[in-house]
Amino acid sequence: MPTSQNSAILNDGINHPNIDDVINEPSFFPEAYVSLETIKSNYASLSSFVTSAETSAVVKANAYGHGMAEVGTALLSAGCRTFFVAYLSEGSALRKALGSEPTIYVFNGIRSTEITAFSESNLSPVCNQVSDIASALQLDQRIGFALHFDTGMNRLGLSQGDMSEIADHIKARPPNLVMSHLACADLPGHEMNAAQLSRFSQIKSDFPESKASLSATAGIYLGEDYHHDLVRPGIGLYGGGPARPAGIKLTPALTLTAPILKVFDVPEGETVGYAATFQTRRPIRVATVSLGYADGYLRSAGNYGFAVLDGIPCPVLGRISMDLTTIDVSDLPAAPRPGDRVEFLGKQAGLEIQAEAAGSIGYELTSRLGGRIRHVWGE
Known part of the structure; x- marks a missing residue:
């Protein structure tokens, strides 16, 4: 009898288990069980602590290894309406999973060659340099964009020295969001936190029509002054991160x-x-x-x-x-x-x-x- 890779009967005449079933037997593999209810509960706990701002979700890097599509879908059902990823490819995949409703920001900016892809997936770029802004302004008016300012991390983002050039670009179309990122938020007493908050407060005052966002998970714990209009928890959604206030209960998912x-x-x-x-x-x-x-x-x-x-x-x-x-x-x-x-x-x-x-x-x-x-x- 001819045999194939998937045949359950080999040429020894013995009825064997299906080969695919044997190859894919779960007991032979390491396994990561992800509790989506736990992630939703963590989101609710963070949201209840941030009473004056919207709580978004950072789901880049496959939702920190937890499964971007699955986590995004669960958080959408929990009321999350703003998501952040790092790459265009991540944003496109997330859009397919979540549908047209939520806003999806792409942290790593937009290049001129990506304008069509951003438009087709309705993705909002986070602009880290002036050339990003020029590309973002070629998107449909219905697609928003963010400006990311470097307030002390010295890693990625626009500088205050770019402000006059930025102003020329956005006269007719302000950004939906102005944001920055804290370098030392996991060290609550570090002087950088107050210094970055002060710099960001100055920057956001130049964009009265735009929402403001400064804090990821650790920044949320620094208190209401750091919350502004939108917070961006990542690791906290999955139950990790630095020590947190007593009012926040998070569980590893x-x-x-x-x-x-x-x-x-x-x-x-x-x-x-x-x-x-x-x-x-x-x-x-x-x-x-x-x-x-x-x-x-x-x-x-x-x-x-x-x-x-x-x-x-x-x-x-x-x-x-x-x-x-x-x-x-x-x-x-x-x-x-x-x-x-x-x-x-x-x-x-x-x-x-x-x-x-x-x-x-x-x-x-x-x-x-x-x-x-x-x-x-x-x-």
Whole structure:
């Protein structure tokens, strides 16, 4: 009998499981479960804290690894009407997912070659240089645009020195939004915050017809003076970010688990992993897990990160490999078995704790989660 790649009967005459089902068996893959209800709850909590301003949503980088289309759709149903992405391609994909209703701003500006694409997807560019403004003004009058001013970050944005040239461009058509970005909002006592607020207040006074926006997640926590007309939470929507006021309750929305492939004992004095960076000081039990840096788990987590199984932390041993991570399961009351899933991010393995262990931040951990990780969305 001829066979094909998808045939369930091979030439040995035995009725085998469907090959596609075997290849795609979820238990063999790392999995990211995303609670959309949690994201909606986080949005509601941030919105209730920002009583005088609109709360938008930053969903760039695939919604920080949580799934841009799914998260955007959930937030639209929760009342969000303004979204931010980084690239034209992200904006076009989000427009297809959300329909014509919401405003979608593209942080990284607009080039003359992109005018048609912006128009077709009804996307609003964030202008970071004068040439962006010239391109934005060629869009249909119904499509708004934003001006982004650099007030101290020294990264991207218009300068106050550009003001006379900007004024010439926008005499007949003011921007819908004037914005800036805080450099040190996660350090509430830093003098840069007040300095940037003062500079931004001066700038926005030149645009009385435009809405103003200064704060992302951490800036929201600095208080009402920083809220203006619109705030732009990103990491807070997903339950991460810096310490927050008592009035804001946020919960991590993503749970990352991966299956154990092998459990084995290692005697005292042996090493684990590439370059022998970990050496046992006593006999230990080790589990090899199907998760590596190709999946987005940071290589810097080697010897510092951790997983959690049955509520018990299991330290990462040695270097993170491309596809595998080894963990110490010696403290578990019973040896785990291949197929058991361990948590790397979630309610037990906190996002920011795991990030600190890897010498990183929650933004990087979630946004790096790779294509081999199965994403599942639910309540």
